[in-house]
Amino acid sequence: MFDEIAQSIPTQIIEYEGVSLHIKRLDLIHAQISGNKFFKLKYNLMQARKLGCENIISFGGAYSNHIAATAFAAHFFGFNSLGIIRGEELKHKQLNPTLLTAQKYGMLFEFIPREQYRLKNTSSFMDELRLKHPHAYILPEGGTNHLAILGCSEILNYEDAHFDYICCAVGTGGTISGLIEASQDQQRIIGFSALKGDFLKTDVQSWTTKQNWQLIDTYVQGGYAKTSQALHEFMQWFESKYHIPLEPIYTGKMLYGIFDMIRQGKFHVQDKILVIHSGGLQGRQH
Numbered sequence: 001m002f003d004e005i006a007q008s009i010p011t012q013i014i015e016y017e018g019v020s021l022h023i024k025r026l027d028l029i030h031a032q033i034s035g036n037k038f039f040k041l042k043y044n045l046m047q048a049r050k051l052g053c054e055n056i057i058s059f060g061g062a063y064s065n066h067i068a069a070t071a072f073a074a075h076f077f078g079f080n081s082l083g084i085i086r087g088e089e090l091k092h093k094q095l096n097p098t099l100l101t102a103q104k105y106g107m108l109f110e111f112i113p114r115e116q117y118r119l120k121n122t123s124s125f126m127d128e129l130r131l132k133h134p135h136a137y138i139l140p141e142g143g144t145n146h147l148a149i150l151g152c153s154e155i156l157n158y159e160d161a162h163f164d165y166i167c168c169a170v171g172t173g174g175t176i177s178g179l180i181e182a183s184q185d186q187q188r189i190i191g192f193s194a195l196k197g198d199f200l201k202t203d204v205q206s207w208t209t210k211q212n213w214q215l216i217d218t219y220v221q222g223g224y225a226k227t228s229q230a231l232h233e234f235m236q237w238f239e240s241k242y243h244i245p246l247e248p249i250y251t252g253k254m255l256y257g258i259f260d261m262i263r264q265g266k267f268h269v270q271d272k273i274l275v276i277h278s279g280g281l282q283g284r285q286h
């Protein structure tokens with residue numbers, strides 16, 4: 001299923017102030033396992049199957065695209081799934097569209113207090129989880145690990161080698177790390193951060209030794225999942241002009257940034273620019 005889907009990803013060309021952008025529409029891969037999450041899960045699920053695991057466990061906030069994609073993919077491949085969700089208070093609330101989707105695909109939830117969630121990467125937390133679920137395959141928050149990065153390196157193919165710039169949105173840094181690994185040395189990878197923090201740069205550096213990349217956090221809009229009037233107006237304008245749907249956390253901020261950089265003359269008419277539309281539209285469907 002993975003290979004068939006990945007073979008024919010459409011690219012759409014749009015123009016702004018004479019600069020052409022080639023948009024790789026990963027959002028069109030599949031309604032539930034869309035975008036970069038598809039590539040991040042591919043080798044992980046293959047590994048889980050190889051290890052004979054029955055259950056996929058992962059972590060996320062209530063709006064996590066990764067949680068929705070993991071639930072769908074686990075179901076599709078015949079695994080059970082468990083989502084460990086940040087925020088104990090959510091236990092008593094109506095599930096939002098993201099969690100409803102995950103539940104529809106059979107995911108069970110464990111809502112844990114935020115203080116406890118913060119400890120999810122510690123060895124004591126992990127040991128306890130493994131003891132409770134000895135046959136589970138555990139994916140980190142956002143799904144970023146070596147196998148996810150290997151999967152994301154397949155977002156680029158040999159036809160993409162002629163682009164000067166490759167732009168993508170950055171959350172945990174897994175996707176950009178895969179793109180960097182797959183890139184040519186003369187290409188420049190520009191990541192638009194969805195959140196502030198120097199740790200992101202350090203994280204990406206831990207996944208790749210290449211230097212042909214940079215992170216831009218100018219367009220974060222105050223933080224993860226924070227928005228602004230200007231971003232909303234841009235997204236409305238963009239969607240009605242180009243008929244490409246965006247969401248405000250990742251792809252909206254990225255394109256807002258790219259268009260601003262075009263206006264500032266940071267991209268030129270002759271530049272060949274590939275933009276990765278990483279999907280993330282599942283939460284908007286309902």
Ligand SMILES: *Cc1c(COP(=O)(O)O)cnc(C)c1O
Binds near residue numbers: 036250251278
């Ligand atoms: C998860 C997500 C990202 C971030 O990917 P990372 O590999 O965590 O950097 C970017 N765009 C969309 C739409 C996402 O859902």
